[in-house]
Amino acid sequence: RFQVLVATHMNTDNLHNHFVINSVSYVDGKKYEQRRSQYAEFRAASDKLCREYGLSVVEQPKAKEPARYARMREAIDQACEDASTAEDFHRSLYRQRYIFGSDPNRRYATIRARDGGRAVRLYRLGEEYDLAAIDDRLRGNYLLYGAGLYERKHPPRQYTPKRYRSKDTYAGKGVLQIFFEVFFGESQMHRLYLYYCYQLGILPKKQQPHINRPELERIWKDTERILAEHAFVHDHKFPSLQAIVDYRKGLSRQIDALAAQRAEIVKQMRRKDASPKLADRRAMLTCKIAELRKEDKIAEGAIKRIQRTRESNRIDQENRNQHTNNKTRSRDSSRQR
Known part of the structure; x- marks a missing residue:
């Protein structure tokens, strides 16, 4: 219904097409209404014509996989090695700071980090990490090691009961000695006494070290800049400050000359019969500048x-x-007195 002219830009590094559309239909005279989704339709139509006439088509590159997918795969592999049941598999992932979701009412099983972030469906991690493959690996561990594989690899902590003071601890001791042992010895009463001293502000609380990372990064950048400036002055062996100023003026003249050359090359690249070597020269000049x-x-x-x-x-x-003058004046005044 609408007339379209396709123009290909070939004089730049980025090969692309422009679509010039007659907004009035030559069939029914209606006006063209543009939608955002039609950009993809234009591209599909252009690619189709290029393939029909044997022209090259720019393929869409695949998106790079997020780095967290690899960490999730490692966590699942470790959990499959440590567990032989579904419950132990959940515990192992939770121990590695992941939460595994396998609700039967949902279509896909998911995994997500405990500290936040979006959940990832297992099929995005590959066929080896879908729910069926994980069940097979857990079933194999169960046949080999039984149901206690996770406890054997990660045994629970043993509880050791506290030893309480025997009844005859203070037998044969004076009142003053017992008082000092209770309030200034290693006892529960002494700890309670210190606790309230800290809470009331009688004893100073131990301050935790605070690391100001942005400040450290700023100091490190300043240090790098100072070292670069010292190396610059030392390598060129400037005799005075004016020599550095003159050297900087020479740098400005060189930059202006190279920028003019690059601008001239850019003008030449816009021509239809431009040489392909001009792009390399422009890149070289850009690096020098x-x-x-x-x-x-x-x-x-x-x-x-x-x-x-x-x-x-x-x-x-x-x-x-x-x-020095003040000291001299005070000394003279003291002598006159």
Whole structure:
């Protein structure tokens, strides 16, 4: 119903098509209404025509699998090695911080992390990790090891009852000695006494170490920048601050010249008969410009750091001189007295 012109852009690195549509139908005169879903229809129609006439078709690359899928597979493999029943399989996954869902009222079994995140259906992990394959592996473990495989690999902790003080502990001791043992010895009363001292603020509470990771990362980046600036000044052996300024001016001229060359190459690439080597030259110039800009940024940081150091040294020297003058004046005044 609508007239469409397909134009292919071939003078860029990204090969793509443009669709020019006559919005008025030549059949019934109605206006074309565009929907978002029609982009896929345009692409399918274009690919169909390309295949009919033997032209190349750009295939859609497969999406990269999330990294959490591999961790889920490892957790399921470990659970299948440790368990021989469905209950032990759930316990093993829960021990590895995963929750396994196999509700019979639901169509698919799922697995998800205990700390949050969306559940993943087992068939997305592969055929070896669907519910039937897991049941077969658990059944094989049950035939070989029985129902107590998980307890043998992960035995429960043994409970050891506390030893209480015997009745004749304080026999033959004075009242003062018993008082010090109760309140200042290793006893439950002493622990209770310390607990309330901490709660009331009489004894200071032990502060937990706090690691400020963003601050550490900022300090590390500053350290890397300072080392780069020192290496830059040391390698070029600048005799003075003005030499760094002049060197930076030369970098600016080189960057401008390379940028002009790259702009000229970009103009040449827009032509129909452009050489394919122009793209490589443009990429090479881009890399050179990036390196020069990085060096220019390091030089700028070195200049600012030297200026700040000189200013701080000047202020320290003035303070030192002022302190010396004050001491001299006080000494002279004391002599006059």
